[in-house]
Amino acid sequence: MIKVQPNSDGWIEAKAEEGFTITEKVTVEKTVDVDLDDEVKSGQHYFKIESVLRSLGQSDVINFRIGSYGGDCHGLIHLISAVKSCKAKEINMIVVQPSYSAASTLALTGTSLRMEDDTFLMFHNYSGGNRGKGQELVQAVISQ
Numbered sequence: 851m852i853k854v855q856p857n858s859d860g861w862i863e864a865k866a867e868e869g870f871t872i873t874e875k876v877t878v879e880k881t882v883d884v885d886l887d888d889e890v891k892s893g894q895h896y897f898k899i900e901s902v903l904r905s906l907g908q909s910d911v912i913n914f915r916i917g918s919y920g921g922d923c924h925g926l927i928h929l930i931s932a933v934k935s936c937k938a939k940e941i942n943m944i945v946v947q948p949s950y951s952a953a954s955t956l957a958l959t960g961t962s963l964r965m966e967d968d969t970f971l972m973f974h975n976y977s978g979g980n981r982g983k984g985q986e987l988v989q990a991v992i993s994q
Contacts (some may be wrong), residue, residue: 879909879910879911880906880907880909880910880911881910881911881912881913882902882903882906882910882911882912882913882938883912883913883915884899884902884912884913884914884915885915886914886915886916886917886918886953886956887915887916887917887918887946887947888918889918889919889920889921889922890918890920890921890922890925890926890929890952890953890956891921891922891925892922892924892925893922893924893925893927893928895925896925896928896929896932899929899932900928900929900931900932903932903933903935903936903938904932904935904936906936906937906938907937907938908937908938908939909939910937910938910939911938911939911940911942912936912938912940912941912942913942913944914933914941914942914943914944914956914957914960915944915946916943916944916945916946916947916949916953916956916957917945917946917947917948917949917953917969918947918949918950918952918953919949919950919951919953920949920950920951920952920953920954921951921952921953922952923952923976925952926952926955926956929956929959930955930956930959933956933959933960934959939961940961940962941959941960941961941962942960942961942962942964943956943957943958943959943960943962943963943964944964944966945957945963945964945965945966945969945970945971946966946969947966947969948968948969948970948972949969949970949971949972950971950972950974951972951973951974954971954972954973955973957971
């Protein structure tokens with residue numbers, strides 16, 4: 851009869867009653883690929899990705915393939931938060947197409963960045979606007 855018992859260092863020890871012991875290192879490494887090839891959408895679109903990233907362990911690897919025109923800042927914040935909380939040993943950001951704005955920012959959050967041929971990252975100053983009643987808009991401009 852063989853008794854198999856894992857230890858805390860990841861080694862598995864198999865002991866046989868016949869007087870010998872077999873010890874081997876078993877590594878379980880999971881690799882997850884995420885393709886971001888559309889615009890960055892609002893945060894609710896990324897609950898599944900967040901869940902997967904948070905479930906990864908210290909021996910796992912994640913590959914983000916990025917090629918996006920950018921998109922929603924709130925969605926970007928969700929993705930960055932998930933990447934930063936991920937315990938994977940490697941978080942590879944691979945830019946496969948020209949990437950802009952929010953997608954460029956995401957590309958900088960991993961443990962490594964690889965740029966494929968003929969790709970680039972584009973950064974820009976943000977833009978925004980105000981809405982409201984005329985007098986409120988005037989007051990907002992004056993106070994700044």
